[in-house]
Amino acid sequence: MKNVELASIFGFCKGVEASVNLAVELIKNHKGEKLYTAGELIHNKWIVNNLAEQGIIPISGPEGHEKGIVLICAHGITPTLKQQYIDAGFKVVDGTCRIILRNQKLIGETNNQTIFIGKKNHPETISTMAFAKRPSILISQVSDLDLLERNIRYDAIVQTTYSSSIISDLKEAIKERGLDVNFLSDICNSSQRRRDAVKKLCETCESIVIIGDKHSANSQGLKKIAEEEGKPAFLVSDVDDITPEILRYKHIGLSAGASVPMDVITRVRRYLINGEAACSTDSNS
Known part of the structure; x- marks a missing residue:
């Protein structure tokens, strides 16, 4: 087992x-x-x-x-x-989400030029940028900083589930380039705590399985954390996505994105343990 x-x-x-x-x-x-x-x-x-x-x-x-x-x-x-x-x-x-509502309010209140740090075409990106008083600049990676000018003050809003490593790289590059960027928000605490928990799993587990939709930014972020820690990492939406490659590991770390219900988590966990889908939503099973 x-x-x-x-x-x-x-x-x-x-x-x-x-x-x-x-x-x-x-x-x-x-x-x-x-x-x-x-x-x-x-x-x-x-x-x-x-x-x-x-x-x-x-x-x-x-x-x-x-x-x-x-x-x-x-x-x-x-x-x-x-x-x-x-x-x-x-x-x-x-x-x-109440945190996204807050970010919409923040980007709509500032009179400075705004930038939004997040994934292109993500629903949160589209909705939040639309609240800016004037067109906001989308920044998804370090190379996008070429769009910014040194003599302008920018206020930044961050997608709540965006990659923490990309944000860290951006903050370092902003400092190196001498850009004037004031961060009004960051990834939400819930996203950060989930990522820290995956890092902790990586200390003891052979591989990491993340349950989540392939379009989910926070699920993709959890998988990336495991990969950055040097662990084989897999993203599955349910038991149908579990492959023989996943099952060859004996000690598996398991987490799930913010949109995954408990019964799906229980079902995947049961399958990983003994090859049987769970019929109960008991989180202790």
């Missing part, structure tokens, strides 16, 4: 949990009404599909859809898209 060691912190963060709970409440209290999410609620296909089966479906905009209640996804949406829903007669419920 394999030794599968769980990280000290993993799975749903408070922002994701709050958004999912809002969706569940809408399904419970508004039976018979048209229910939607503005885009995918979170980066987890299992949750998105499960909610769709219960009657709350993701849409990209109000066009072509019957009026109803639309829940803003955890990553937020642009002010323009929100207004489009309102103008089309939809009732809007805000499920944006």
